[in-house]
Amino acid sequence: MPSTTLSPITTAQIQVASEIGTLRRLLIHSPDRGLGKVVPSKAQDWLFEDIVNLNMMRRDEYDYYVKLLLYFLDPEKVQGRKADTTPNRNFFKPDHDDYFRSDKVIDIQVLLTDILQNEVIRTKLIASICGIERTSFQTQQQLHEYDPVELAKIMISGSLPDQTMLFAPLPNFIFTRDIGIVINDHILLNKPAKLARTREALLAQYFFHYHPIFASYRDKIIEIPDNEHAFLLSDTDVNRDVTRSTLEGGDVMMIAPRHLLVGVSERTTLYAAQQVMRLVFEKNVVDKVTIIKIPKKRDYMHIDTVFTQVKRNVWVLLGSLARTGDEAKKRDVLHFFAPKDMSEELRILQFIKGLEHKPIEIENLEDLLTDISKNDLGAAEPVRFIYSGNNEFPFGAREQWTDSCNLLALKDGVVVGYDRNDRTLEAFRQAGFDVVGAAELIERFEDGEASPQTLENTFIMLPSAELSRARGGSHCMSLPLLRDAV
Structure with a gap:
């Protein structure tokens, strides 16, 4: 098999300063054989x-x-290859010779394969994984027998080529957003809250620190510390939010050139959010950090499950957590029977560098997002909000569960989301957006009837019967490395 090594990228080629600047480079991970190993008894x-x-x-x-x-990002790799790119062809699989090998749409399996060609890194990573997975020494020796391509697949999927399972799969690895995020020209690595994602974080550490495409950024990788006295704490105290340091990328948004949003959620603790704020201020990466505390519910998980940006002046969000939420709750009979901790209110605090002791409290999401659009991004048009499920009970909550608020902006005003959220799609149409299926749009691109460069105000519908079961949308499935400035 030919080498999958990518050419090193220059210092100007990792930069993200917004959620809507035209996307130029990102990390993804195509569904691997590990997803086919998830069993009902272990799914949760x-x-x-x-x-x-x-x-x-x-x-x-x-x-x-x-x-x-x-x-959108690397048309030379796909334009005119209609027959080759029929779904399920080898073109899409990073372990096949026909793989498209883009340096703009980069699969993390390719990065892992590349670094495993180095014998020293290979030995270290095998030992590290076998340590956290508590395998036998014999298994550790067995892994050394595989070539880098197959070893990368084993490390991600947890299974051998003959389908024998060595350890648990990593079904969440398709959600590359959670392993890290680019903040201007720095890379923030995560600290997952759940044991099931420990191996993901380890693999991410290795390819961010060792792959040549990140060589110019190794002194700009940010890893948040644990409580320095954690080893002295009782098990009860270690599991408290005030002492734990857990962070996932779905709770971090580089929303404007000098403004970072950090969520405190089911997966990200207040302690971690404070550590992120301290580090980005110390390194002068941003001047403003807004911490958004959302209810700790599986329904929400991260802040990018309750809102994302569509356009400089347009946002999609969940009405029950917004200013309209009071009315939505009145219509939701279940709200009156919810335990107190399940109806915990949203809270927003904004911190300015040098004035951290004087945070500004913001009343609701619409006020925060309006301020970002107008004052951080200079939106001249009125700020508009599109609500999950068109803010109709019970569709707001139903469609948020299937990622109606979790959209990836390919450019200002052009987003990718799931096709199953009918009421939300209708709300987009009412807001003046074209709503088009992915397959139809691709046909238009191939036939020259449309162009990614000229597309405006468009919601692209991705088929989602199986993807939506995984509880993550297109925003979760992307780790942008480079966006144009806005």
């Missing part, structure tokens, strides 16, 4: 809500996502 332990049909997820859904990304 492995942070999956359901078991999925792997072939259908790849062939009928995720492959369209990859094609869209290529048409």
Whole structure:
């Protein structure tokens, strides 16, 4: 097999200063054989809500996502290859010779394969993984027998080529957003809250620190510390939010050139948010950090499950956590029977560098997002909000659960989301957006009837019967490395 090594990128090629600047480079991970190993009895332990049909997820859904990304970011790799890029062809699989090998749409399996060609790194990583997975020494020796391509697949999927399972799969690895995030020209690595994602964080540490494409950024990698006295704390205290340091990328948004949003959620602790704020201020990466505390509910998980940006002046969000939330709750009979901790209110505090002791409290999400659009991003048009489920009970909550608020902006005003959220899609149409299926749009690109460069105000619908079972949308499935300035 030919080498999958990518050419090193220069210091100007990792930079993210917004959620809407035209996307130029990102990390993804195509569904691997590990997703086909999830069993019902372990699904929730492995942070999956359901078991999925792997072939259908790849062939009928995720492959369209990859094609869209290529048409927008690296069209030379896909334009005119209609026959080659039929879903489920080898073109999409990073371990095949026909793989598209883009340096703009980069699969983390390729990065892992590359670094495993170095014998020293290979030995260290095998030992590290076998340590955290508590395997036998014999298994550790066995792993040394595989070539880098197959070893990368084993480390991610947890299974050997003959389907024998050595350790748990990493079904959440398709959600690359959670392993890290680019903040201007720095890279913030995560600290997952759940044991099931420990191996993901380890693999991410290795390819961010060792792969040549990140060589110029190694002194700009930020890792948040644990409580320095954690080893002295009781088990009860270690598990408290005030002492734990857990962070996932879905709770971090580089929203404007000098403004960072950090969520405190089911997966990210207040202690971690404070550590992020301290470090980015010390390193002069941003001047403003807004901490958004959302209810600790599986429904929400991260802040990017309750809102994302669509356009400089347009946002999609969940009405029950917004200013309109009071009315939504009045219509929701279940709200009156919810335990106190399940109806915990949203809280927003904004901190300015040098004035951290004087945080500004912001009343609701609409006020925060309006301020970002107008004052951070200079939006001249009125700020508008599109609500999950068109803010109709019970569709707001139902469609938020299937990622109606979790959208990836390919450019200002052009987003990718799931096709199943009918009321939200209708709200987009009412707001003046074209709503088009991925397959249809790709046909238009191929026939020259449309162009990614001229597309405006468009919601691209991704097939989602299987992907939506995984509880993450297109925003979760992307780790932007480079966006144009806005």
